[in-house]
Amino acid sequence: xxxxxxxxxxxxxxxxxxxxxxxxxxxVDAEAIGNWCRQLAILAADxxxxxxxxxxxxxxxxxxxxxxxxxxxxxxxxxxxxxxxxGLVQMYETKLxxxxxxxAQVLLTHADLADRERYLNARSTLLTLLQHGVLPVINENDxxxxxxxxxxxxxxxxxxxxxxxxxxxxVILTDQRGLYSADPxxxxxxxxxxxxxAGAPELEAMAGGAGxxxxxxxxxxxxxxxxxxxxxxxxxxxxxxxxxxxxxRLASGEAIGTALLASTPKLAARKQWMADHLQLRGAVxxxxxxxxxxxxxxxxxxxxxxxxxQGEFRRGDVIAVRSADGRELxxxxxxxxxxxxxxxxxxxxxDFERVLGYAAEPELIHRxxxxxx
Numbered sequence: 001x002x003x004x005x006x007x008x009x010x011x012x013x014x015x016x017x018x019x020x021x022x023x024x025x026x027x028v029d030a031e032a033i034g035n036w037c038r039q040l041a042i043l044a045a046d047x048x049x050x051x052x053x054x055x056x057x058x059x060x061x062x063x064x065x066x067x068x069x070x071x072x073x074x075x076x077x078x079x080x081x082x083x084x085x086x087g088l089v090q091m092y093e094t095k096l097x098x099x100x101x102x103x104a105q106v107l108l109t110h111a112d113l114a115d116r117e118r119y120l121n122a123r124s125t126l127l128t129l130l131q132h133g134v135l136p137v138i139n140e141n142d143x144x145x146x147x148x149x150x151x152x153x154x155x156x157x158x159x160x161x162x163x164x165x166x167x168x169x170x171v172i173l174t175d176q177r178g179l180y181s182a183d184p185x186x187x188x189x190x191x192x193x194x195x196x197x198a199g200a201p202e203l204e205a206m207a208g209g210a211g212x213x214x215x216x217x218x219x220x221x222x223x224x225x226x227x228x229x230x231x232x233x234x235x236x237x238x239x240x241x242x243x244x245x246x247x248x249r250l251a252s253g254e255a256i257g258t259a260l261l262a263s264t265p266k267l268a269a270r271k272q273w274m275a276d277h278l279q280l281r282g283a284v285x286x287x288x289x290x291x292x293x294x295x296x297x298x299x300x301x302x303x304x305x306x307x308x309x310q311g312e313f314r315r316g317d318v319i320a321v322r323s324a325d326g327r328e329l330x331x332x333x334x335x336x337x338x339x340x341x342x343x344x345x346x347x348x349x350x351d352f353e354r355v356l357g358y359a360a361e362p363e364l365i366h367r368x369x370x371x372x373x
Contacts, residue, residue, distance in 0.1 A: 056088050
């Protein structure tokens with residue numbers, strides 16, 4: 001099964017670490033980024049949708065500022081990130097354009113993905129970019145937060161983005177071949193792990209345990225990222241980023257690196273997450289026609305089928321969908337606030353701009369964000 005992770009994946013998040021992007025901190029590596037962009041363009045031509053999560057801004061900023069050693073002060077790290085982000089994104093844009101692909105810079109913070117309204121906004125933006133054939137290049141917004149600087153080297157962000165866009169697979173390209181049962185530099189008997197179940201407790205023990213003081217971007221962060229990605233049904237591959245044509249070979253089914261497999265299918269994992277972890281904020285009551293489309297046809301909920309809005313809620317909150325007799329039919333993430341929902345209830349999407357002053361999603365709740373009761 002491990003060799004099929006990328007072969008069958010249609011939507012892929014690729015995360016590359018600082019040491020690879022900047023040639024061990026010497027500045028943005030044009031050749032390496034060019035190689036990945038060439039592979040990404042081939043995958044896109046094959047009908048795959050790809051998102052790149054890239055570290056490297058701080059190292060590039062240090063080079064541009066003439067700093068020989070990494071500063072310890074947060075404000076200096078953030079300044080380096082701001083300077084380096086210019087060069088990092090410029091390189092991706094140049095290399096992707098060489099292969100006929102458009103690119104977009106997206107800077108995220110963990111807060112963007114923790115707040116449901118901002119989560120939906122980020123999701124809508126990324127999915128729209130993918131639909132238009134544009135490859136998003138994502139980094140954490142280091143100028144306003146310091147989580148990535150201290151903890152994850154974007155491994156966690158890569159997993160969160162995989163959850164956000166409902167990716168089939170997360171590929172973490174690193175400066176190591178994959179996961180070993182122990183540190184191969186210290187233990188000659190260390191065994192290479194070619195496949196395992198994401199979230200298995202023994203994996204964290206191999207990487208030093210949850211309380212380990214491993215450095216930024218160590219193997220533990222990658223194992224924890226794989227566990228997080230598996231929560232939405234995405235399997236993870238950890239592989240050496242300088243392996244020739246690593247992405248293309250993985251996509252062809254070749255066994256490279258360590259595959260950490262999600263134990264739950266993507267759709268089931270997402271539905272379970274929504275059912276278990278989201279607090280109900282309000283409700284809408286739908287007519288019989290809308291109820292039939294939800295229950296029998298698996299359709300999205302359109303405002304034209306809504307005739308009552310109950311409670312107060314914001315965009316991104318979880319609301320219930322109820323029948324006229326009060327029975328809960330489903331629940332899901334709403335694309336509109338309660339005030340907006342009251343304005344567009346019983347109306348077709350063509351009327352939204354006139355009523356709201358802007359045109360947004362045609363669905364009140366998209367079927368991907370809907371869990372049947």
